[in-house]
Amino acid sequence: MIEIEHLTKTYGSFQALKDINMYIPQGTVFGFVGPNGAGKSTTMSILATLMLPTSGTARVDGFEVTENPKEVRKRIGYMPDFFGVYDQLKTTEYLHFYGASYNIPRGERDKLIPQLLELVNLSDKADTYVDSLSRGMKQRLCLARCLVHDPKVLILDEPASGLDPRARIEMREILKELKLMGKTIIISSHILPELAEMVDEIGVIEHGQMVAQGRVADIQNRLRVKKVLHIRSLDKEEELAARLRDEPYVSGVLADNTGIHVHFGGGDEDQGALLQRIVTWGYPVLSFHEAQTNLEDVFLEITKGGPAT
């Protein structure tokens, strides 16, 4: 549904995007992650036909963004990271305004708008002035605005930024519903663990370059060169932790009240041998397992936070 090939963008002499390639199949929820200034908004603005690339191509549903921007716009709903809402309008009027700009007839809008408000949990705010809505409500209204023309693709630039935990959960639930409706969604965020639960694939961008892309689990596996083993012993955990520090492939050991966390660079056989040794030493092992790495760990592992080149 989205195909980006050799995309570059320069601002003056600054190269913000360097040969970006990205393929997002229909119905995929794609998490676009990267540190501040990495190039996420630039990529999304190009996809949304709001900015011209310097070179390369970007297609949405087969239509190239520079050759066929009108066809692209029919198919996308774009939520920018900063957006304005018109103060003098009520929520329903606001959505009528956007619906009318997509030439949706009044009768259809009258049916559609209550459904959209229900989807974004704003039914009880239908007659409220938009400037009196909370930030979370405004974000949800903006999402409803992106949906008025029933686009196949949603391009959401940090839809959960600045929201409190409850509002973020609400936003996440709405996005899950949109996924069920079959939308292809590209969503950028800094809130990585939250993305992990709902995205099918991630692309990690740093200094204008894609540094990793694929299914979340595959990327986690690829990066699991150093795993974390979580060990619990019925007693003498501190003593065991001290002993583990001198074991092969162990690069760090942390003991706290949840158990022993061992950074381990060995393979499966080495891991088995380590467990065997612990048992031979006579420690009453309660559990010994590989801790799940989350998307936050993956992100930190890939983006080392070096200076821009």
Ligand SMILES: Nc1ncnc2c1ncn2[C@@H]1O[C@H](COP(=O)(O)OP(=O)(O)OP(=O)(O)O)[C@@H](O)[C@H]1O
């Ligand atoms: N209009 C512009 N003129 C010059 N430089 C720009 C312009 N827009 C963006 N940049 C630069 O391009 C780089 C990429 O910016 P972009 O906004 O795409 O990053 P981002 O990943 O979305 O960051 P954030 O997470 O902070 O929104 C940054 O270094 C930024 O300073």
